[in-house]
Every structure is written in C-alpha cells, then in structure tokens.
Amino acid sequence: MAGYDRFDILTGCALLVCGLSLAILLVSGQKENSTAVAIDKAIEQQIAYQARIDFLHRLYQPVEALRAQGQSSSALLKLDELARRYPQEAHGQILQGEILLERGVVAESINHFVRAVRLNGDYVDKLSPLSRRKEIQQLVNLQLPLFLARAHKKPQNLALQNTLTGLYYLQSRLAGGCE
Amino acid sequence: MNLFDRQNLLVIAAGLSLGTLGVLLVLWGNPQNSGICVSCFLENSAGALGLHDNPRMQYLRPELIGFVLGAAAAALLGREFKSRGGSAPLPRLFSGIFLIVGCAVFIGCPIKMFLRFIAGDLTTLTGIIGLVGGVWLGLKGLAAGVHFGGSKRESAAAGIWVPLGFLLLLAFILWPPGFLLHSTRGSAAQAAPILVALAVGLFLGVLAQRSRFCVTGSIRDGLLMGHRAPLLWGFLAFLTSGFLASLATGQFHPGFYGQPGAHLDLLWSFLGMLLVGLISVLIGGCPFRQLIKSGEGDADAGLVVIGMFIGAGLVQSWQIAGTTAGVSLYGKVAVMVGLIFIFGNMLLYRERLD
Numbered sequence A: 001m002a003g004y005d006r007f008d009i010l011t012g013c014a015l016l017v018c019g020l021s022l023a024i025l026l027v028s029g030q031k032e033n034s035t036a037v038a039i040d041k042a043i044e045q046q047i048a049y050q051a052r053i054d055f056l057h058r059l060y061q062p063v064e065a066l067r068a069q070g071q072s073s074s075a076l077l078k079l080d081e082l083a084r085r086y087p088q089e090a091h092g093q094i095l096q097g098e099i100l101l102e103r104g105v106v107a108e109s110i111n112h113f114v115r116a117v118r119l120n121g122d123y124v125d126k127l128s129p130l131s132r133r134k135e136i137q138q139l140v141n142l143q144l145p146l147f148l149a150r151a152h153k154k155p156q157n158l159a160l161q162n163t164l165t166g167l168y169y170l171q172s173r174l175a176g177g178c179e
Numbered sequence B: 001m002n003l004f005d006r007q008n009l010l011v012i013a014a015g016l017s018l019g020t021l022g023v024l025l026v027l028w029g030n031p032q033n034s035g036i037c038v039s040c041f042l043e044n045s046a047g048a049l050g051l052h053d054n055p056r057m058q059y060l061r062p063e064l065i066g067f068v069l070g071a072a073a074a075a076l077l078g079r080e081f082k083s084r085g086g087s088a089p090l091p092r093l094f095s096g097i098f099l100i101v102g103c104a105v106f107i108g109c110p111i112k113m114f115l116r117f118i119a120g121d122l123t124t125l126t127g128i129i130g131l132v133g134g135v136w137l138g139l140k141g142l143a144a145g146v147h148f149g150g151s152k153r154e155s156a157a158a159g160i161w162v163p164l165g166f167l168l169l170l171a172f173i174l175w176p177p178g179f180l181l182h183s184t185r186g187s188a189a190q191a192a193p194i195l196v197a198l199a200v201g202l203f204l205g206v207l208a209q210r211s212r213f214c215v216t217g218s219i220r221d222g223l224l225m226g227h228r229a230p231l232l233w234g235f236l237a238f239l240t241s242g243f244l245a246s247l248a249t250g251q252f253h254p255g256f257y258g259q260p261g262a263h264l265d266l267l268w269s270f271l272g273m274l275l276v277g278l279i280s281v282l283i284g285g286c287p288f289r290q291l292i293k294s295g296e297g298d299a300d301a302g303l304v305v306i307g308m309f310i311g312a313g314l315v316q317s318w319q320i321a322g323t324t325a326g327v328s329l330y331g332k333v334a335v336m337v338g339l340i341f342i343f344g345n346m347l348l349y350r351e352r353l354d
Helices: A006-031 A036-061 A061-068 A074-085 A089-100 A105-119 A133-153 A158-177 B008-028 B037-048 B062-076 B089-106 B110-118 B122-143 B161-174 B194-211 B215-228 B230-248 B266-283 B285-293 B300-318 B329-348
Strands: none
Touching: A006 B122, A036 A061, A036 A133, A061 A089, A074 A089, A074 B122, A089 A105, A089 B008, A089 B194, A105 A133, A105 A158, A105 B062, A158 B122, A158 B194, B008 B062, B008 B110, B008 B194, B008 B230, B037 B089, B037 B161, B037 B285, B037 B300, B062 B161, B062 B194, B089 B266, B089 B300, B089 B329, B110 B215, B110 B266, B110 B285, B122 B215, B161 B285, B161 B300, B194 B285, B215 B230, B215 B266, B215 B285, B230 B285, B266 B300, B266 B329, B285 B300
16 A cells, blocks of 8 residues: 555554454443443442431430430530540531430530531531531521621620631531532 | 624623523532533532542532534634643643642632622622732733743644543433442532533534633733723623523512622632632633633643533532631642642743843
C-alpha cells in the first residue's frame, strides 16, 4: 500500500486486534457475571450504612427505653456514659437535644442539635432513615424569632448570640444547597 | 459596539440561557442555588468514580458531560476543533487542583457564586469582591509579562482525549458499571432527571463554545474595555435572566443568614475566590471555560480539567471543602498554599525585558 510501511500495517493490525478483543470482552463480560466484584462495592456501601443504623438503634436502645418510661434524668446519665465511649457520635447529641427540649432547656437543646448536624448531615436530610428534619424545622421556626428578639434586647449576652448563630446554622442546613 | 452583531447576540443568548437554566435546574431537582456549579458537579462526579469516600457527594453529573461533549460537537461542526497544547503542563495541572480548592472553600464555582447572589445570598458579596480582585491582580500580572507560554498546534490526536474521556463517562451514565457510586442521601442525591440534565449540558456546551462565554473572562474584559466588552453584556444577561427566573420561581430569599450551602467565614470566601480569579486569568478562563476549551481540542485546558478532577477528590478526602459550619483549618491552609503556588508561578513565569 502506498504511503504505509510495514510498521504502520503491524501497528494497525495490533490496534484492530485490541479493539476487537475489547468489544468481545465487553459483550461477553455482560453475559457472564464478570462485574461481580464491582457490584459488591456498591452493595457493600449500602450494607455498611444499614449496619450503622442498626448499630445506633441497638446502642441507644437503653436510652430510648428510659425515655419511654419517663425517666429523662436517667436517660441523660446513660447518654453521658455513651458519649464518653463514642465522643464523635452524632446520634447521642440528637437524643440529648430531644430530651432537653422536652424538659424545656431550649438553648442547650439547640446546641446539641447543632453539634449533631455538624457531625452528620443525615439528620436534616429528607431521604435519610435517621432524619429529624421535621423536628429541627419546627424548632427553628419556633425559636428563631424568640431568640432574635431576646438577642436584640441584650446584644452583649454572648450565650444568646451563640444560640442564635446555632439557629442560623440549622436554618441554613434546612435550606439545602451543596455541602 | 453593535449590540446586535451576530457574535454579541450569541454571547447574550449564552448568558440568558445560563441564568435561566441555572435556576430551572433547581426546580427540576438539583440542590438549592446549585442548578449549575462546575466545582460541585466535579466533586460529585469524582465521588461517583471512587476518587473520594464522602457518601453524600457521589453522583456522575450529566450536565458536566454535556458541557464538554456539546462544546466538542459545536467545535467539530464549526470546524473549530484544533488540537493544541504544550504550555506549562504541570503548572496548569496544579492550577486545576487549586481552582477547585478555591471554589470548594467558598462552596461553589464563579457561576454558582452569581446564582447564589441573584437568589439573594448576601454572604457571596465578599466572594464577588475576591473574584474581581483576583481578576484584577491577574490582569496586573499579565501586563507585567506573566505568561505560561503559548500553546502550539499539535497532532490531531492530542486534543481528542478529554472529549473521549467524557464520552466514556457518558457510557457510564447510560450503562452504569457496578463500581459507579450514587448517593442515596445528601446533596448528591438531589438531581434533575438524567436526560433533562444532559440536554441542558449539551445545549449550554454548544452555546458556550460558539460564544466563548466565561464569567471571569467577562469581568476581565469589563475591567479592560468597560461597556464595549461583548462578554460583559453576556454576563449582565446572565445576572438579569437568573434574577428574574429566581423571582418568578419563588427562589429569591434575600438575606445574610440561613442561606443554603453558605457559610459566614467571609475572609475565607474572599481569599478562596481571589485564588480562583487570579488563576482563571492566568490560565485563560474560569472552570466552566476550561471544560469548554478542553472540548475544542485544547490539551492545556484538558490538563486543567484533569487537575480539577484530582482537586475535586482531594477537597473531599482531605476535608478542605468549606461547609455551612465554616472553613476547616485544612481548607484555610490549602487556600494559602494555592496563593503561594500562584504568586510563585507569577514570579517564575514572568518574561522580563532585559
């Protein structure tokens, strides 16, 4: 062939063979189960998440039981004990926030919700099984105007300013957007 | 300047489309104020490909693929597909990484920054000042002779690899392989329907290629030429259409607090965007423009895109990315390293008249 030497022809043939092999590999690979390893990766991610949720439910079950019996002080003590073993676990913070809110300790409760959401965004996520979005939305809607009015009256009060910053943070997380 | 010149009309059409579709994509499912965000899309896509392990940020965004393939198709049809490259490859690769560092610390690319602004997010103001400041500094650098060196025409093969890579990513969307990850919660779980997102991406890719629309380019030309700069008119069309679309769809919520995907570390928003503006001027375009140029066969821009992908994985893995809670120490350090990198390169790549 004019313009092509042996090197061109051999390289072209190698290219053709590799291309055909790739096509065969892709077609036959779909029929056989050659993607099994890759599929495991996606499933493993889901299993790990589900296992984490089950673990959290089991870990905090005694706290939930004490809450159900109306023993909120004991539930808080149990949460303190668990927090020493799992200091970075957001679920304990959420439960502590809920119990404190039930007892009317609003500012401290807000701080716990903020810590929980900072550690794990799942709590403001509509799609997560851990979601507390509705409760946090209610908390922000109710408390933001109240704390705003209080902070205006006492602008020097740092604790009030901190709680207000926390409420703004929760409001921002509820508004969505990229993370 | 004739506003009704064909090229000006194309630029204005690109701006109008970007603003309107950027807001509409939120209605169709994308995260709030993130209808179009090149850096967020890259972080999502890097996660989907396994480049980071944040399970809330993994989704191969079809818009991103549409931008590059739309630009490639438009360039091929318009006979503008030219393979070129060879200008300071490693600095460009690292520039791509630091572009994403700056964007991630701010939470969004320049397009998203203005989409956030026209939706009423006032925390973006320092970012806007930072971006304009960065573009201005970059212009001062160019005027002083800072230049990464001209690109050369290369063999036709050099420029096709990035478009081919994105064609492979398109195949991953159409026939998802088992290793592709997809978040079931978090912002990456919020997405417009695949075909809609892909169509919008292709449309904007074609328009951006034909018009050369670029956010930092518009600011640069505005600073240089004032109201005579066609890109500035496109940019104003982008802001106006986005603002009107935000108002019409009830997404305009002016305020400083409680904004979606925003933080109050204003100094770091400023510095992050300063870094983005400065790098963008020196390498010839914002992250969006780099994607479009890589689709036209520009291998230099292709290297920036690869750098952006690497950066997208790193900002998530190394907790560099800013969150609503603020910017981490790692993020602050990364921005400072980025600024040292770019100022150092400005000294090293300065052509001096001896």
